[in-house]
Amino acid sequence: MCGIYGSTIAYTKHQVQDKLERTKFRGPDKLDFKFLGNEVNPVIFGHNRLAxxxxxxxxxxxxxxxxxxxxxxxxxxxxxxxxxxxxxxxGYSFHTTSDTEVMCAAYMAYGEDCVYHFDGMFAFVIYDETKQKLFGARDRLGKKPFYYFLKDKQFEFASQLSSIQMHHEHLTISNKAISYYLAWGAVPDPHSIFNEIKKLQPGHCFSLNLNNYDFKERVYWDIDTENKKPYQGDYKEAVSELDDLVKNAVSTRLFADVPVGIFLSGGVDSSVVAALATQTTSSKVKTFSVKFNEKGFDESLYAQQVADHLKTDHHIIECNYNEGLDLIDTFSHYYDEPFADSSAIPSMLLAKHTRKQVTVALSGDGGDESFIGYERYKWMKQVNHLYNLPNFIRNTVAKTAGLAPYYKLKMIGKGLEYDDINSLYIASVTGVNMSWLKSDFDYTDVPEKKYLFHSNKNLYERLTDFDIKTYLNWDINTKVDRATMAYSLEARAPLMDHSVVEFAQSLPTDFKYNGKIQKRILKDVLYQYVPENIFDRPKAGFTMPFAEWFKNELKDYVLSELDMVSLKQIPNIDADEVYKMIQQHMDGSWNRYPLIWKLLVLKQWLNTNGKGYTIK
Incomplete structure (x- = not known):
């Protein structure tokens, strides 16, 4: 796990050093760069190594x-x-025991098709000196980030946007990206917060001819939207196959020449990973969880129960208010684009303290998307019945619910105004009531809609496909990469192994969601190792008590940062309406903390990273 950098722009050694120093937290073990190429075709490669x-x-x-x-x-x-x-x-020979050298040999053996042979998480660029070309790729599910700038004969790439941003002229902040961020909580691929910098999308690779700067990008892996290879076995066989697949994914991810641990929240996904880790290694497994003192936010008890049963070496990290506040102040240094998932803060705290004992940590990310686990899928299942009713009946229900004094009913009423269930789902992710966002384009019109708006699969399969391409990539992967790399900790996600994802997609829906049981098959794998009764409770998210903090400990901070003067300086929002919504949060009539956090993050980014740039 590291930070990569490269350029064909003639930067000085001092400037390259600056760019690598900016993201040294990604790889503190060795900072190095080389001037390759020649006077006609200069190539600079740089690297921050976490060994x-x-x-x-x-x-x-x-x-x-x-x-x-x-x-x-x-x-x-x-x-x-x-x-x-x-x-x-x-006939290829090797002088190291690293995967890096193997990748080079694979490129020589298979050319650009080498990406089909790689099972892992990666972002890389190869400079083929003989062919005078660059070839690069990003892993199938987008675990590793890849930013790039391309204009005329200038090409620059990096693991984080800030490396490209330094010493770079003529960048402009994207007004469109700000609207995307305000809607989705992150800037979606292939966009970035700067108009001139793009992201390479997951499952994509590229080649750049250094003689004529012909840039070609192609897809090498994607979701099977037609389900061409449906699973043929019965449920019992599927449980056994999934057990083997996840066990193998966990086993390969436990390999390292440094200490390895596991993030254990006490939920199904992380517990599966921890359970199978104990089955695949003779060493005592180290597990880590976060504890909050605020009522309703402490899940550490459940993690402890799982750890006790599995007999892991468990560590509970207590999150305190002051430490969380400190991370808010430095947030934009690590998340160098606006990013609004507030669970990034506890993720950073978990990574910070986990890193004191291990250098690699396995997580349960990806389970909800592949095995229909989110609560919103259950809600969509319920609401979908209303979309089967005649329009006049649905409109009547919508109006009646909209007049109700309860927030959830009001939102259901508002949601039923959408023409179809697919549009409602996008609205439920971006926000059903977005009247405060002033955008001159349709921020919901993203290319990934093709995974949702088709008829080849049922609703639930389409929802999870869409979330794999959007929420998992734009949000979860960004959150985990930046949170862990901020403290030089490598995060690995066995449930995001592409073989596990492809297997899950091939399964009948009722193997994953049967009756009221979500993640059915994954749970049945887990229950072979951990008693079912430990998980007999509502699903919990990984979040912080911001809603309470913003009304109490952080109230003065919020009101000073987001006063009317400040709100009018934030692009693309109705300042008057937003101000009223903030007051609603403070008087307890509405929970507006997601919006407040989103605006605080954007304001902080504009203050620390956006000075001197034109917004257009």
Missing amino acids: IVDIDERSNQPFTYNKTIHIVFNGEVYNFKVLKEQLETK
Whole structure:
């Protein structure tokens, strides 16, 4: 796990050093860069290394293989040992025990098709000196970030936007990206907060001819929206196969030359990972969870129950108010684009204290999307029945619910005004009542809608496909990458192994969501190792008590940061309406904390990163 950087722009050594120092937290073990290429085609590769596999300096990057293949790589290729054996039979030799060297040999053996052979999380660029081209890729599910700038004969890429931003002229802040952020809580791929900087999308690779700067991007992996290979076995067989798949995904992710632990929230997903980890290693597994003192936010008791049953070496990290407040002040340094998921703060606290004992941590990310786990899927199932009613009946229900004094009923009434269930789902994610957002374009019109607006699959399969391409990528992956890398901790997600995701997509819906049981098959894998009664409780999210803090400890902070003068300086919002909504939160009539947090983050980013830039 590292930070990568590269450019064909003729920066000085001092400027390159600055760019790498800005994201040194991603890889504090070794900072290095090389001026490759020549006067006609200059190429600079830089790297911040967090040593995980083959921690010897021989595997430092930028790495050169066979004198002409150079690479900078962030992530892990978990099947590199098997791939290495295959390449050795083809005559390739190796001088390290790293996956980095194997990737170079795989490129030489398979060319751009090497990406099909990589099982892992990665963002990399290879400079092929002989062919005078750059080839790069981002992993299938988008675990690792990749930003790039391309204009004329200038190409620059990095793990984080701030590295490109430094010493870069002519960048402008995207007004469109601000609207996207205010709606989705993150800037969706392929956009960034700057008009001139883009993100390479998950499952995409590219090549850049350095002689004529012809840039070609293509998709090498995507979701099967037609379900061409449905699962043929019965439920019992599926449970056994999923057990094997996840067990293998966990086992490969436990491999490292540094200490490894597991994030354990006490929920189904992280408990599956922890349980199968105890089945695949003889070492005592270290687990970590967060504890909050505020009532209704402390899930550490459930994590402790799971840890006690599995006999893990469990550590509870107590989150206190002052430490959380400190992270708010430095938030935009690590999340160098506006990012509104407030669970990023407890994620950072968890990473900060976990890093004191391990360098790698496994998480349960991806389980809800693949196995129909979110509460909103249950809600959509209930509301969908209303969309089967004649329009006049649905309109009557909508008007009646809209007049009710209860927030949830009002939102249901507002939601039923949408023409179809797909549009309602997007509104439920972005916000059913968005009258406060002033945008001159349709911020819900994203290319990923194609995974939702089709008839090849049922509603629930389409919802999860859409969330894999949007929420999992734009939000979860961003949150976890920045939170963990802020403290030089590598996060690995077994349930996001593409073989697990593809298997889940092939299953009949009732294997995953049967009656009232969500994540049915994943739970049945878990219950082989941990008693079911431990999980007999409502699903909990990973969040902080911001709603209460904003009315109490942080009230003065919120009111000073988001007074009317400040609100009028924030682009694309109706300041008067937002001000009323903030007052509603303070008097307890409405819970507006998501909006308050979203605006605080944007304001902080504009104050610290946006000065001197034109918004257009």
